[in-house]
Amino acid sequence: MSTAGKIRSLVTRPFQSSDLAFEIPGVLDWQNSALKVGKRLAPADVISVDAMITQFAQRAGDENKSVTYSASKIQSDLNAKAAFRLRNHQEAIGLSQTIFQRDQQYSRVYKHSTQVAQIVGNATNTQLAHTRNVKSANVDRFSAVDAAYASDPDVSWQGVKKATQTVHKSKGDVVNKLYVTPVGMMTPTYKIRAFPQGAESHQELQESRNIPTWNSQNQWQELNAAAADASGAHPPAFYSQRTIISEDANERTSTNFLNEFWHPRLENKLEFERLQSVVVQEEARNAINALGVSSLEASLRRELEFIELEVLKNQVKLLNTYLLPSFPGVITAIYKDLGEHVQAGEPVLRIENDRRLYLYGFIQLRALPAIDQTVTIKSKIFEGTVEKTYSAKVVSVRGHNTDDDEWELLLELDNPPGANFLPLNYGFDPLSSSISFD
Incomplete structure (x- = not known):
């Protein structure tokens, strides 16, 4: 059993209304001449940004598996459906550069990741072995030189010194x-x-x-x-x-006096410790690299994924220079012209979905409206003589602060084209319209 109400005011509103804007600032460089005020966009005219980004991951079938959605491919796909485009030469060049770098790296390294992993693994293990040999040889060298210092009968080299001597000997008969x-x-x-x-x-x-x-x-x-x-x-x-x-046998000794003291045996030890410190650090690095040899091929794949993300980031940068409708509807306003500079978030174009409407207004009803309750509206629209019937659904209910039988309602209504089509911002005449709640 339905309950009759009384319309105080009831106006149609678009189910979806959006002022389209760019995410980035820039200069309007191109406008789709087919998209004008009053142009209706069908669902086929709408490009899903998420679907577009998913398509960006497509790869060609060549040996380098190059990127399918290059700058030229993105522009050719979007020019037919975008409303506006910002000046995007820099973004297009940046995308082309990253694609070139990606293809070059793929052909040089990642295409042969298995072989590269084997080569690098063998080289790492060999380098680690050589480093450990250097470490061992450095110990042997120090021990031999230190033992020679200790056993040398020439005691003049022991302790702290302030001079150096150079001895030159020749045997003679040099003719x-x-x-x-x-x-x-x-x-x-x-x-x-x-x-x-x-x-x-x-x-x-x-x-x-x-x-x-x-x-x-x-x-x-x-x-x-x-x-x-x-x-x-x-x-x-x-x-x-x-x-x-000819030259006779002779012996010459030259002595150089220094301005600072030095200790030959300790100098040998200091040189050993410094070299050993460097070798130990190198050994540690090579040992750490050797630990990752088994997962090197997986690391190469992750590096390729990182480069792929750089390509995707530049593809999205180029995509952000296009203004794309996000739902089907009718263009009701264009705020900007070619050559104008727009800020990020500044409205450029308005699109509204009038195939589905909200009915907003105040209804007098001696009962409590419920969410999802069906509402029937009858009206002689446009001052006509034929009464039209519309079926809507309650989606929002608010009471009135001074009148307990008056409600602020929001109704949802399908609005297909035809004889019963309602325009946006149409107000029902309370005198020739009725409403009832099922």
Whole structure:
């Protein structure tokens, strides 16, 4: 059994109403010419941001499994359905750079992660072994040098010193020999002919020689190649110059006096301790690296995932430069034009869903309305003569502070296109409208 009420005021409101805004500031660089005030967006015109981000994880089928949603792919998919776009050259370049870095790293390392893990593991274990060998050899070296200091009969090296000595010894008979064979000069015979005033003049110059000579068995002979050439074990028959430098055995000792004191044996120990400290740290690092060898391949996969997240972050940055409707409805206002600068959160476009409505108003009813209660409204809308019937559902109830039978209600109503379609902000006439609660 239904209970009749009385309408004080009842106005339609959009079920969804949103002033779309960008998450980031920027300059409006592009506007979809197809989206104007009054344009109705169907569900197919709406792109889910969450679904888009999920699609960003798609990879191509090439050997590098490159990113499918590059900057150009995102722009081509969004240009048909976005309302506005901010200037986004920097974001597009940033995405292209991260995709390039990702593909390069994948082809160099992550594509061969199993082999890389084996190579790095073997190298790490080998390096650890070498480090431990260095550590052991350093101990042996120190022990040998320290023992030599302790057993050296030359006690001058013991204790604190302020000078250093350098001893140079040579055994002698160090000989340097230089042999030089002189050379001569010869000018052959030549003739000169001249014709002054038609008369021939003839002159002939004889051969001239400037060749060293040497005495062989009381006979002077010209020095030729045979005389200066050694044969077998015999030296040449003639030397024009001989230079011999010899050095006798000697010993020189130089002493350098220092401005500070030093202790040879303790210097050896300090050098050992410093080197040992460095080697121990290196051994620890290599040992820690060796512990992770077994999980190195998994670590490489996680590194690739980190790079993939960097790609995704830049994809989202580019996505944030597009203004996308979040639900189907009708565009009821556009607040900005191309070239304008907008702040983050500043309204650019309003879209409202009028396929489902809220009815808001005050109803007089001598009963308590209940949430989800069905309400029937009859009205001769638009001052017409035919009465229309609408079925709604109570979604909010508030009382009145001075009248116990008056209620502030919010009703929900389907509003499909057709003869019973109600426009936004339509007010029911209380005189020609009735309401009843089932």
